[in-house]
Amino acid sequence: MTGHMTSAEFRKIGHELVDWVADYWDTIEERPVLSAIEPGGVSGLLPKSPPEKGDGLGSLVADLDGIILPGLTHWQHPSFFGYFPANTSGPSVLGDLVSAGLGVQGMLWTTSPACTELETVTIEWLAQLLDLPERFRANSTGGGVIEDSASSSTLIATLAALNRVSGGAWCRDGLGGPGGLDYVVYASTQAHSSVEKAARIAGLGSRGLRSIPVGAVDLAMDAERLSARIAEDKAAGRVPALVVATLGTTSTTAFDPLPEIGRICEENGIWLHVDAAYAGAAAICPEFRWMHEGIEYADSYCFNPHKLLLTGFDCSAFWVADRSSLIQALSVLPEYLRNAASESGSIIDYRDWQIPLGRRFRALKLWFVLRWYGAEGLRKHIRTTIGLAEQFENLVLADTRFECVTTRTLGLVCFRLRADNELNEELLHRVNSDGMAFLTHTVVAERLTLRLAIGSPFTESSHVSAVWCRLQKFATEVLSS
Amino acid sequence: MTGHMTSAEFRKIGHELVDWVADYWDTIEERPVLSAIEPGGVSGLLPKSPPEKGDGLGSLVADLDGIILPGLTHWQHPSFFGYFPANTSGPSVLGDLVSAGLGVQGMLWTTSPACTELETVTIEWLAQLLDLPERFRANSTGGGVIEDSASSSTLIATLAALNRVSGGAWCRDGLGGPGGLDYVVYASTQAHSSVEKAARIAGLGSRGLRSIPVGAVDLAMDAERLSARIAEDKAAGRVPALVVATLGTTSTTAFDPLPEIGRICEENGIWLHVDAAYAGAAAICPEFRWMHEGIEYADSYCFNPHKLLLTGFDCSAFWVADRSSLIQALSVLPEYLRNAASESGSIIDYRDWQIPLGRRFRALKLWFVLRWYGAEGLRKHIRTTIGLAEQFENLVLADTRFECVTTRTLGLVCFRLRADNELNEELLHRVNSDGMAFLTHTVVAERLTLRLAIGSPFTESSHVSAVWCRLQKFATEVLSS
Structure with missing residues (x-):
């Protein structure tokens, strides 16, 4: 089998594997949720070297059953109650199948227009379901995009905030050197670890992150303490760049007080990113939309359809109110990517809305x-x-x-x-x-x-x-x- | 169809969509390679709002044919000669199908051990096929991982380099503030745009990037000019952190002179990242392995199986010679992720090898x-x-x-x-x-x-x-x- 898989082979094995996935789901409850294997329990069963000749996937299903499944913690198991759910569904898996089969790149509008436009449409549908403010929506100054994860969403919000607060100087001068300013990011002690990771990646270090205390009972950010820390930093010549407010913290689903935090950000010209990675999905139900009180202050907002909304990982929905801050932060244009559509300004090139250049057709599974x-x-x-x-x-x-x-x-x-x-x-x-x-x-x-x-x-x-x-x-x- | 898809429905629609993908490939040559649609040509055909009631995917295949396909540039088309290839194959698509169906998270070893261990094994198989140096390999001080793209690989190499050159101070102090040092990244004028993007994301700005001139004929980095710029920066009190050498530039597949660059990096204690995103795949053939001359100097190396190696995007293989520099740069450990396996030190948690926290089971398609x-x-x-x-x-x-x-x-x-x-x-x-x-x-x-x-x-x-x-x-x- 050193040659390419034929169409007939793809159909036959494809049908078998669709059925294998269905069988897996049908019987998932019979499996232990948490894998019991010891370190090396999977790698020890695999050959030390790659096969010289292809084997046509002959023993593949046996190896999936015998080697892989015992080594999995089953995230789709009905008794998986760990972390936050990362649920998927039949329609999502089939959307991913089509995406993999098409194998297109959506880095620029022109590299596959449907990949970009279906994403703009489905993300707008989500914005409607959540009743997000107009300025995040299509045909506004803002817009939405699918990121791989809330971690990446937090990182790009951090970069856009640094770009905005520096008046664009950050792109040119960065953070360091003799004239370097001290930029500061604020989040509660309960914020996701990705805030600290984003601050570090962006070059702020732990020194540039303020962990604001939370209330003893509600575990929500103490807005007065936030305000005080901002005043203190400004007095010391530091530059507050970003506040990350969390709706539904990872530890306990605590909700930061968005209206108070929003007013503080507005008064101080600080970018407000709302991380609703887990909780945001619930806002598709009117009875849970209370969590969005104060969202009109947000400069960016993120929630993960791959947590509660039956769309398999990776699908993190991110919106920004002023897309120019984000695009300016992330755009680098070499000659080999120049094209008429991009230069017309009438389309979206999502490569400028994310860390990587290439991108999969993730909107299909959401659709x-x-x-x-x-x-x-x-x-x-x-x-x-x-x-x-x-x-x-x-x-x-x-x-x-x-x-x-x-x-x-x-x-x-x-x-x-x-x-x-x-x-x-x-x-x-x-x-x-x-x-x-x-x-x-x-x-x-x-x-x-x-x-x-x-x-x-x-x-x-x-x-x-x-x-x-x-x-x-x-x-x-x-x-x- | 407001309920979950049943097993029988998944099988039926799944078989149809496997056949739809096979039909697409069988007839791909009949389609125009480049989409001829105008901006709005896809979005204009889609509803402005999400459906209130599910429609059971009834008209889905018709919409894939009528709305999506005309809006695609067909990257798998035999006459697609643009950019670099992002090829896929039947086995890869089926691996992605199984990955989507399993829906597990591989952020920690313990969250699905097989997801981590199969990745370690398949990435080691690739290292063997490329004959990479021992120090990148499993059971050394280094190791390999699957990233989403070469852009992300360059970014994490940049962060690891900053961490190493600062003796770990970068994690704590970042780049800015009164005592902030000027770190510098070097790459040729022909390097991929992701080097500039990574430098910007890491907070170095364009000020922290040196574009080293290339030879007029070979378009390869001029090692003497590199050496001179490094000396100049050091004399000015700046800190050289990283050199990115490219094997096979995006513009013309030029090859930077790795042995000379490597010696310069070694003399100056600079991290050397080798970006072989496109060209590296060819090194599985002994007759193309000349490109790896000097690779013994590299601190990290990246190539993309999703370009020439029939593994669908996203699959960028990244190796590092000293994994501790990388892990220390990217590790943040909140309580809710603590677990006995991680604390034993005997396993790999790949979340510390990448920007996001969550991760898909990408090793399956490679396998x-x-x-x-x-x-x-x-x-x-x-x-x-x-x-x-x-x-x-x-x-x-x-x-x-x-x-x-x-x-x-x-x-x-x-x-x-x-x-x-x-x-x-x-x-x-x-x-x-x-x-x-x-x-x-x-x-x-x-x-x-x-x-x-x-x-x-x-x-x-x-x-x-x-x-x-x-x-x-x-x-x-x-x-x-």
């Missing part, structure tokens, strides 16, 4: 998902998911041995045994160790806290009941040990 | 490709591709109206009419305008130059002859006009 489910179907998934979390929360609240550590708002429940950290750690270890379910942890005010996040389309009420029964059983064991 | 073709099949594809370029070059050389602008080494031919730039531009316009083929251009020493790059697995000798016949015909027209 497939939006068409399959419709707004109605997506809202139903959000409500079902959050309803299941509410069910779990009620179970926790009814057992006096447990407590909820924070007030649940969406699909994440943060809870713990009313006991010391060691016992909670032991409880987590026991519930995860036989593969029936998978939860992760965080630490809130020095208390080890269990996180149960719901999101898989396969999760039903019975899975929630089942994990709770097991938690109760292990709690009894742990408390009596 | 499928390596298994299907074997080393033999991949070498055959490289040799066929380069042989076709040689065929085209010979045709150009036999027509005295034309000239080759540079000496061809791999699959790219740079040529022009022996006439002024306007006539060459007109020739390019005519050959591209009816959709029978697609070429791009560059400018070499102020001369507009046509670029014909070969790489599609569908390209055969007849396509090369056909585009040449058309170029000859249009040349006659243009020269007589």
Whole structure:
């Protein structure tokens, strides 16, 4: 099989693998959620060197079953409750299949116009579903784009902010050297690690990041402390460049007070980036749109359809109110990419909206998902998911041995045994160790806290009941040990 | 269809779409390579708002055919000769299908061990095929990873270099402020635009980038000029951090003199990143491995299997000789990602090798490709591709109206009419305008130059002859006009 795969071979193996994926989903519940393998458990089963001759994928399905599947933590499993969900769906997978088959590059409008235009349209559809402000929308000064992740969205917001606050000098002069200014980025102590990573990548170092304290109960950024730190930095000759406000923190889904933060940013001319990576999807339901109060102050906004909106990773939706700040920050134009369409100014070249140059046709999977489910179907998934979390929360609240550590708002429940950290750690270890379910942890005010996040389309009420029964059983064991 | 897609529906539509992709490839030659649509030609055909109710993908295939395909530039078309190839293959598409279906996250080893371990193994297989130095290889101080693009690879090399040259102070202090040093990055005037973009993202600005002149004939970096600029910068108190040497420039596939550059980097303690994004794939054939002379000096190396190695975008292979510089530059560890496996130090967490946190299971497509073709099949594809370029070059050389602008080494031919730039531009316009083929251009020493790059697995000798016949015909027209 050293030659190219024929059309007939592609059809035959393609059908087999579509069925293999369907079989995987049909039987996923029979597998342990968390892989039990030890380091080297997969690599040790693979040849040390590549095959000299192709083998026609003959034993491929056997190897997928025998080598790969035992080494996976199954993120689509109905009892996967760890981290945040990264759910996918049939329509999304099929959109990705078509994207891979077309194999086009969307770096410039001209390199495949449909790749750019379908992205502009589907991202505008999302903006409508979320009821985002006009200035983020198509035909405004702003616009939207699909990034690979919220980390990248935070990074490009940081770069656009540095460009704007420096009046464009940042592109030319950078940050260093004798005349270098001290730019500062602000986020709460609960912000995602990608804020620190973005500040570091952008050359600000940890010295350029201010971690603003949060309220003891709501874990939301303390706006007064933010205001005070900004004043202090300005007095010391530093330049506040960016505030990242989080809607739905990773640790506990806390919500920063957007209206207060927004007013502070406006008064001080600071770029406000809103990181709603996880929570934003819920805003497609009017009853959860309270989270967007104050969003009119935002210069950029991000949420991940690949978390709760049934569109497989990678699909992070990013909007900017003034696209020129972003494009100016990221545009570099060599001769070999010059073309008439770009020079006309009438089109979008998304390469200037992201870190890499090349880009896949990611809008296809989003289009497939939006068409399959419709707004109605997506809202139903959000409500079902959050309803299941509410069910779990009620179970926790009814057992006096447990407590909820924070007030649940969406699909994440943060809870713990009313006991010391060691016992909670032991409880987590026991519930995860036989593969029936998978939860992760965080630490809130020095208390080890269990996180149960719901999101898989396969999760039903019975899975929630089942994990709770097991938690109760292990709690009894742990408390009596 | 507001509910989830059933297993039966997924199988049925999945089979249809596998066949749709196969049909697309079977008939791709009948389509114009370059889309002829005007701006808005796709978006204007789509609804302004998302559907309220799902439509079950009923009219999806019709819309793919009627709306999407006319808006594409067909990168897999046998007469796509533009930019560099971004080829894919049946095995790659099927690997991506399985990856999308599994929907796992490989950010940490523990979040899906097989995702990490298969990547380590397949990237080691590639290192063996390229005969890369030991220090890049598994079980050394270095290692390899799949990035989305060479742009991202250049960026992370820049960050690792800044971290190393500053002795780690860069993580803490960044670049700016009163004590900020002037770090400098060097690359030739012919280096990819991503070097300038990376320098800007990293906060160096254009001020921190030195574009080193190239030889007039070979377009390769002038090592003496590099050495002189480094000395000048050091004398001025600036800190040389990184040299990017290119093997196979985007404009003309020029090769920078790696041994000389390497010695200069070694003497000055400068990180050497080798960008072989396009050309590196050819090094799987011993007869093209001359390009790696001097590679023992490299601190990092990148090539893109998604260009010539039949693995669909995105798959950029990146190796580093001292992984600790890279990991220290990119690692940020919040509580919710802490886990026993990471703390044991015995595994790899690839999130610390890239800009985003999340990551897809990209190693699957590479595994499928390596298994299907074997080393033999991949070498055959490289040799066929380069042989076709040689065929085209010979045709150009036999027509005295034309000239080759540079000496061809791999699959790219740079040529022009022996006439002024306007006539060459007109020739390019005519050959591209009816959709029978697609070429791009560059400018070499102020001369507009046509670029014909070969790489599609569908390209055969007849396509090369056909585009040449058309170029000859249009040349006659243009020269007589």
